[in-house]
Amino acid sequence: MAAVLVSPRFRLSLEVVLKTLAVAACYYVAGRLGLLGRLTVEGVIVTPIWPPTGFAVAALLVYGLSVWPGIAIGSLLVIASLTTPQLTALVTVAGNTIAPLCAYLMLRGVGFRVGISRVRDGIALVFLGGLGAMLISATAGVGPQLVTGGLGTGQFWFVWLAWWVGDAMGVLLVTPILLVLAGAAGPLRLRRWKEMLCLGLAAMIVVPWAVLGELSLLFLVFPLLIWAALRFQLAGSMLCALFASVLTTFEANRQQGAFLHLSAIEVMTKLQAFNGAAALTALLLSSMVAEQRATRRSVESACRELAEVLEHLAAGESPPELSDRHTDGLQHVQRSVVAGPEGPVRPPPRSDPGGRA
Structure with missing residues (x-):
């Protein structure tokens, strides 16, 4: 029987596919759990905490950009579990995928450490990964409803704000815990x-x-x-x-x-x-x-x-x-000791044998 050789490229591709499928499944489970706490505001379902966004950012930080299709697949599965996907659902899926990708790229751009061991890491996760990047998902999720007439102009901003904060809370509350569980923050x-x-x-x-x-x-x-x-x-x-x-x-x-x-x-x-x-x-x-x-x-x-x-x-x-x-x-x-509080400290002048300075 001839030996079957598995090339490193095939092994790598299989690993990426398995990780992508796992990310999609976990995203879907996180979405179903998040929907348990949903609220209806102005006739629109919103979630105060949306765990899938936190999971998506954590998955990108741990596994890299190669698993982004799993985020898109998981988002589409969550929408399909609620209603029949329409053309506007593709915009929502795109927003749910692009927002974590932007969060990942911005965090990497500022030297973010997954262990969140510095104050600058916490600030970056709050303002870049949470509040900043999730503007995209909120706009992509609520914008099509305004265009199609599902929301009035007066309702748009409050629903958009609730969507944005819910996605941001998912990043701020869920992402750090997943990074701890993944061992990125050091052993417990x-x-x-x-x-x-x-x-x-x-x-x-x-x-x-x-x-x-x-x-x-x-x-x-x-x-x-x-x-x-x-x-x-x-x-x-x-x-x-x-x-x-x-x-x-x-x-x-x-x-x-x-x-x-x-x-x-x-x-x-x-x-x-x-x-x-x-x-x-x-x-x-x-x-x-x-x-x-x-x-x-x-x-x-x-x-x-x-x-x-x-x-x-x-x-x-x-x-x-x-x-x-x-x-x-x-x-x-x-250098700090030598410089002193008033500038560089120079040694005192030496005296010659005659006693002159």
Whole structure:
């Protein structure tokens, strides 16, 4: 029997096809889950959190541009599960595909790190990946309804705003969690499992009480988000924010608790304000804490290497070479010490044997 040789190109193509199909299936599942919390505003179905956009951005960041057809296929399947696709549905599918692609390209253009370990990464995800790129999907989703007469001019802007914020919330709440699960943010550490358990129990008690109570105590969620961000960074804060946002969305859909006796527009406004504030607090604070901890570890490592160099110099030995990542930092510290607060520090003049300066 002749041996069957599988070429690397065929293996690569098969891997891309499988990833694309997996992205399409996961996009569809995420879309069906997002529709569970849908609201009807001005006769149009909108979702306060649209998870597929967050999944699409995360898939592009992890697997690259080659899986973009899976996003288009998944979007078409979600639309087909609701109604018979029309010509205008192709515009919506195009918007749902182009928006994550633009988010990916803009994030890569500014040097975004998938671990979201810097404040600039969190800001880029908010303003470029979420608020900026999702302008495309909102316009492509609501624009055809205005053209075909399904929406009036007075209704357009509110429905467009609800669509845009829902897509942006999908990026801000879902993308960081998926990046953590994919291992992009580093391994999960369970050393503080007792504190993690206490945080989980507190969230299970405080969040339902704040959301379900008629006193509208939604602000009680934010101390939990701060606790989670300070102690568990991205994984803890985003899981807590997602849990609070999902529970609040379902309660808003029933117009109970903190959303009792409110109109549909008031419910959507209050819900989106809470979801946005929770996502921004969790994402930006956790990225700030992660950046500070990384800086501290780098400084401690540089100090250890410097102490080792000084020990060798004191013993009259040849000092070991410093690692490249610390050489620039030590040179910067040296220049800062020599320069002083008022400019370069010059050595004092030497005196000659006669005592003249």
